[in-house]
Amino acid sequence: MRSRRFPVMILAAGAGLIVVVAVAGWCAGLRINMTPSYALGLWRIAPLDRAVAVGDLVFICPPDTAEFERAFDRGYIRRGLCAGDLSPLIKTVAALSGQRVDIAERVSIDGKPLPESDVQHRDAAGRPLSPFVGGVIPAGELYLHSDFPGSYDSRYFGPIPSSGVLGLARPILTLSP
Template sequence: MRPDPRRRRLIVILVVCAFGAAAMVAANADDIILYNPSPSMPVGFYVRSDAPITIGAIVTVRARDVAEAYALGRNFTDSGDRFIKRVVATSSDHVCVVGSRIVLNGIVVATRASVDTAGAALPQWTECRPLAADEVFLMGESDDSFDSRYWGPVPRSQIEGVWRPL
């Protein structure tokens, strides 16, 4: 007895569709779930959120967008190499970064180093000003986080996504 050609064709179509759907999910997996191995924010999985970009939001930015030279020196050259940070200031908040002190709206909130753990010089953004309407200031939760303390405010257009812990 020979298999029914219509049934065989249906099976082939279903298999091709299943592989296509699996490929689409795999290609977009980093757009839905993110794993953070860095201690600058809580280690673990994060899921994309449709929450607005406000103070307290957890966001990602591409490493090469915010600190291109430093990212290249650290081999962060892939488009998926990103930093996950918390928004600590938005438009019209006053940010002052001079020397080692980070001051937000007149309150010292953190300090920064001049070299990283390997002894390499860190970028040193230094300004005192209110953030523009399209800017945010990002910081990690650890003292040695590489964030806006070093690269300065980030345009909202460079925010890749908003995330929440899973």
């Protein structure tokens, strides 16, 4: 009887240790990125003790909207602990409130082309994508971007509330893109 309990106890202890390490990592702001928009691997949410700026790489919770639920249904984003049970996004802040975004075949911000911003009209599965119509970024919102051509970013969902920023995204242990 004793010999049967020992492996079960070892497995239970191992599972418990994994849970403790995962919870500790989560509480320390560690996250695993499994999307191709930025390097795959372990990232950390670093505190942001200033206003968000253009060029900041941030973790941000998407708003709980039908657009993001559709994005989840299509597999663009995953479930997580943000509103609507969505996972945070890692994106670069490309424009702030008051800046003008124009979208054609590429994105321009305040009249300057945004590098690596070609607009796709179909996703990788061949489904139609509708680009954001453009305009002036409203107060309290951010326009987000990723250089990855297939990224689901503000080219498609438009600006989102800056109140969703969790902090700066810092790679810890990642694979090069």
